[in-house]
Amino acid sequence: MGNQTTIRGIEKAMDPATPSAYIRNDGSLDTDTFAEDIASIVSGYPDCDPDALLGWAARRLAEQASGDEAAPLAVGLYATRTYPYWYVRHAAVVRQMIDAVRAASEVFAAADCPHHEGDGHPGLDSTRAYTEELADLIPLLGDEHRWDEEIEDMEVLNAGPRDGWLCPGFLAGLAREILDDLRRAITRITRAPDTGHLDALYLHRDGRADIVRLTRDLGDGRWRDPKDPTGTAAVWAARRFIAGARPEERLPLLLLVCAVTRRCAWEQVAPAAVHVYREALATVDPAPLAAPCAHGEGHPTAWVPDRKRMALVRALHAPDAHAGELGDAAEIDQDAVRCPKYAAEQAREALDYSRRYLRLDEEEE
Known part of the structure; x- marks a missing residue:
């Protein structure tokens, strides 16, 4: 037996x-x-x-x-x-x-x-x-x-x-x-959620994206706003990045999309939403990855904790109002964060993470 x-x-x-x-x-x-x-x-x-x-x-x-x-x-x-x-x-x-x-x-x-x-x-x-x-x-x-x-x-x-x-x-x-x-x-x-109705919530009257409200609604810690269980705010941000972001919005929106992508396994985000994140991330130019930049010691990524990712986005968007929210990460080199190679690194890491989450390699086997 x-x-x-x-x-x-x-x-x-x-x-x-x-x-x-x-x-x-x-x-x-x-x-x-x-x-x-x-x-x-x-x-x-x-x-x-x-x-x-x-x-x-x-x-x-x-x-x-x-x-x-x-x-x-x-x-x-x-x-x-x-x-x-x-x-x-x-x-x-x-x-x-x-x-x-x-x-x-x-x-x-x-x-x-x-x-x-x-x-x-x-x-x-x-x-x-x-x-x-x-x-x-x-x-x-x-x-x-x-x-x-x-x-x-x-x-x-x-x-x-x-x-x-x-x-x-x-x-x-x-x-x-x-x-x-x-x-x-x-x-x-x-089927990714419809986000057209969120323009009224996340656009200022002059057409600028309300980055601060987005970060607040998407949550500063591990979990997003429980009132948004389908992740519509994050999908709206990704679609804004794809189609309508102003130049000054692109880096904050990119880092916001990267942050929510890193949390998709924790939150069991709908696959259709993650595909929209990936569509946004794929628009980031990967060319800087192959070129040297001024930051030979690397870019500040690993030591910015998840709970501070949204604070970093706010600090980049409006440093005078929000830089103090970074706490121990307040000394972050913003020039390094604004480096095109940093943006390309973040997009690549988020694409790799979301690929594993969606098990896309299984579809190719």
Whole structure:
């Protein structure tokens, strides 16, 4: 038994999301292994490649929608339904999942549901996560004996009769909720927020950008303004840099875009917004990177802490009013900061960081 466990662990470590990792020798779903990896995803510490597992589970659900595996697979996808919204970067992954779950939902909808208006279906509250409980439930759904033996220990879930979980009418409801979240994920990946309405907020009457207000709204520390969860202010700044920035605005806006780009992993910024940041960063001339400049000892980058990045932007924009906000970084060499090579370095670093965040190298493999 111990050797079998070790071998399974090695196989999963080598290729954790191939179908063979979740299929028994007889071709059926290994609900225990599947449940373990679903549990690792919902806990925030995946032991697998979540994109690959969820994509495979959706395809398997479409293939097995009328069989015994439908409930374990659907419940696993339901437990992880918000994962693609926050963590999947590639639209193709989510589109494939949508196609597969939609195909399964059509099978569920076409099957007979013996329950009048859902009477007899599990009473899941869509406002609650239930993620860990659902992961624990998966192996029981595939084994009636284990359900009878173990379900009483799952008091928090209040699972109800097993037949309700297996009912195609109930599974159709799960599929609808999964699809709703997957569609939200697609929007987040592909559609940057509209920012036209922010001109009234971030432009002075004379047409100048209100750099100070932008920095305040985007936050001086690790987190931006919680009232702007989609990052529209940062997208507005990037679009301003691309299309309409005045010469005196370009460096402050560039450093602002670089600062928010460095925080995109911390804040799980929408991929569509990060693509706008990258479009702005790509307009910075890289030629100074290959040429010498007057700052042989380098430019002041690493020792300006994140919490001071916005203060630096304000100090560059209006030194008389805001230089004192830099605190320990007040002695920063502003000539070095204004060097074209410094701007090119900052843009390159932010492009590299955002490339890793968006996993763009995976698309090229």
